[in-house]
Amino acid sequence: MTNKIDTDMVKHVAHLVRLGISEEEAQKFSGQFSSIIDYFTMLNEVDTENIPPASDITNNKNVLREDIAQPSMSREEFLNNAPQSERGYVKVPTVFGEE
Amino acid sequence: MQLHNLTIREASEMLTNKKISSVELTQATLQRAHEIDPQIQSYVTITDDLALEQARQADERIAKGENVTPLTGIPFAMKDCISTRGVRTTCSSKILEDYVPQYNATVANKLADSGAVLIGKTNMDEFGMGSSCENSALFKTRNPWDLERVPGGSSGGSAAAMSAGLASFTIGEDTGGSVRMPAGFCNVTGIKPTYGRVSRYGLISLVSSFDCIGPMTRDVYDCATVLEHIAGHDPLDSTTYQSPITNYTQHINKSVKGMTIGIPKEYFVSGMEAGVEISIQEAIRTYEKLGMKIQEVSLPNTKYALPVYYLLLFAEASSNLARFDGTRFGLSVSENAKDVIDIYLQTRHEGFGDEVKRRIMLGAYALSAGYYDAYYLKAQKVRTLLRRDFETALASVDILLAPTCPTTAFKLGEKTNDPLEMYLSDIYVVATNPAGVPALALPCGFSNNMPVGMQLIGKHLDEQTLFQVGHAYQQVTDWHKQLPNL
Numbered sequence: 001m002t003n004k005i006d007t008d009m010v011k012h013v014a015h016l017v018r019l020g021i022s023e024e025e026a027q028k029f030s031g032q033f034s035s036i037i038d039y040f041t042m043l044n045e046v047d048t049e050n051i052p053p054a055s056d057i058t059n060n061k062n063v064l065r066e067d068i069a070q071p072s073m074s075r076e077e078f079l080n081n082a083p084q085s086e087r088g089y090v091k092v093p094t095v096f097g098e099e
Numbered sequence: 100m101q102l103h104n105l106t107i108r109e110a111s112e113m114l115t116n117k118k119i120s121s122v123e124l125t126q127a128t129l130q131r132a133h134e135i136d137p138q139i140q141s142y143v144t145i146t147d148d149l150a151l152e153q154a155r156q157a158d159e160r161i162a163k164g165e166n167v168t169p170l171t172g173i174p175f176a177m178k179d180c181i182s183t184r185g186v187r188t189t190c191s192s193k194i195l196e197d198y199v200p201q202y203n204a205t206v207a208n209k210l211a212d213s214g215a216v217l218i219g220k221t222n223m224d225e226f227g228m229g230s231s232c233e234n235s236a237l238f239k240t241r242n243p244w245d246l247e248r249v250p251g252g253s254s255g256g257s258a259a260a261m262s263a264g265l266a267s268f269t270i271g272e273d274t275g276g277s278v279r280m281p282a283g284f285c286n287v288t289g290i291k292p293t294y295g296r297v298s299r300y301g302l303i304s305l306v307s308s309f310d311c312i313g314p315m316t317r318d319v320y321d322c323a324t325v326l327e328h329i330a331g332h333d334p335l336d337s338t339t340y341q342s343p344i345t346n347y348t349q350h351i352n353k354s355v356k357g358m359t360i361g362i363p364k365e366y367f368v369s370g371m372e373a374g375v376e377i378s379i380q381e382a383i384r385t386y387e388k389l390g391m392k393i394q395e396v397s398l399p400n401t402k403y404a405l406p407v408y409y410l411l412l413f414a415e416a417s418s419n420l421a422r423f424d425g426t427r428f429g430l431s432v433s434e435n436a437k438d439v440i441d442i443y444l445q446t447r448h449e450g451f452g453d454e455v456k457r458r459i460m461l462g463a464y465a466l467s468a469g470y471y472d473a474y475y476l477k478a479q480k481v482r483t484l485l486r487r488d489f490e491t492a493l494a495s496v497d498i499l500l501a502p503t504c505p506t507t508a509f510k511l512g513e514k515t516n517d518p519l520e521m522y523l524s525d526i527y528v529v530a531t532n533p534a535g536v537p538a539l540a541l542p543c544g545f546s547n548n549m550p551v552g553m554q555l556i557g558k559h560l561d562e563q564t565l566f567q568v569g570h571a572y573q574q575v576t577d578w579h580k581q582l583p584n585l
Contacts, residue, residue, distance in 0.1 A: 046484065
């Protein structure tokens with residue numbers, strides 16, 4: 001496996017996490033990422049044949065409760081933090097664009 | 100008598116004996132914070148009015164003798180990643196710089212119920228991503244022992260405030276050493292409880308499967324006191340344990356004679372500062388004198404703890420931080436946005452610092468098609484081995500002892516240009532979080548006039564033994580009583 005993370009790959013992952021990124025930043029991160037990912041390949045040394053992946057460390061089984069409706073945060077309180085709202089709703093620009 | 104150096108136990112006794120009032124204690128603490136903190140910069144927000152109001156209520160409770168707990172009237176500060184209703188909660192990030200939660204974290208509710216007095220919120224590495232507090236997007240916190248040095252991270256503000264006497268206790272959060280490492284750097288006591296012992300509801304999550312809220316205090320007894328009041332099952336966090344909370348302080352004086360300490364041999368290899376090693380060896384001898392047996396143990400997968408920790412952190416953080424999208428709360432940058440994606444891109448570009456950007460991009464990379472098996476899945480498998488290491492080692496001993504960091508506090512700017520170098524300073528503290536086991540950090544000496552910390556690591560849900568063994572040490576040493584010159 002090659003660990004060179006070029007600027008195209010950096011821009012690709014930036015888009016996956018919806019992060020705007022400049023050409024300059026992509027170049028800076030590209031160098032740093034390659035050395036960090038290189039460090040991670042150390043894990044290849046470990047024999048994990050028949051080792052299950054960790055999922056829950058509390059040994060909890062399904063945690064269930066009765067589904068009882070209770071008062072939650074009011075619409076007004078919630079909208080106190082919304083950058084833009086209208087008639088009790090969060091307001092955002094077009095969600096489904098041409099892309 | 101200096102009010103700001105009192106332990107919780109001492110202050111509580113004076114409050115209930117009416118030698119001081121909570122208003123007096125709170126005023127003295129606030130005054131000291133306003134005087135001293137400009138040079139330390141541990142506080143993001145100081146809540147003067149709220150604190151004095153809570154102090155008045157605490158004094159009423161004490162006067163009536165109703166519902167008085169050991170924390171009633173005691174001023175404390177909380178790491179700024181824990182939601183406080185009506186009090187700005189920033190995570191030391193630009194993206195939350197003006198965010199005011201509309202609800203309390205369970206820990207905030209529990210402390211309010213116990214009558215503790217919130218005097219402020221403390222600085223941290225942005226979203227907990229860092230080991231020096233230098234990744235705060237707001238300002239850098241200084242180590243009270245040497246203002247040219249870092250306090251450690253990510254709970255650097257909580258550690259520095261505690262060390263400088265700017266609160267009677269503080270609340271930190273430990274995702275991979277973020278309570279223990281700064282506790283060691285600043286000469287305070289702090290615990291990362293068992294994962295699931297303290298509710299995470301209202302904690303702004305970094306790594307949901309690692310995050311543990313824990314107290315930072317002047318001594319082990321105080322640490323046990325605070326944990327008793329914040330631990331427990333919470334219906335709002337389904338990963339919390341149902342098992343009841345032990346009365347930790349009641350059994351804290353039990354003798355440690357005949358118990359066994361395990362020394363993980365993999366932790367004592369090259370790279371440790373000489374003065375740190377000397378202090379740790381001295382602490383081991385102290386325990387021998389207390390009648391404990393010392394036994395070498397092995398945690399064979401130790402060298403893989405750091406890559407496992409960071410890989411899983413990147414992955415979980417990349418999805419956890421997806422919530423900061425500029426549409427529902429927090430910073431919103433929407434200039435000329437033609438669609439909602441533009442708001443996401445611009446808000447996150449402006450709102451997140453470099454370390455956050457690095458980590459969420461690397462997380463997306465490790466989770467993406469073609470790399471998932473090699474990185475994320477592999478790390479989860481090695482995580483199973485890390486957990487088994489602790490189970491095996493702790494089957495033959497009562498507790499493990501190790502340093503909290505290979506060095507004492509480093510200088511500001513010393514490691515900021517090399518992210519990987521910074522990650523390596525977490526080498527002794529990260530393994531416990533993927534494994535979920537509890538660990539107590541406490542002062543154990545000085546190297547070149549800077550504090551050295553050690554940690555005691557215990558079995559799942561066995562905080563009791565950690566407190567007992569830590570308390571025994573503090574009965575025969577006075578490292579924890581040493582204070583910085585300010």
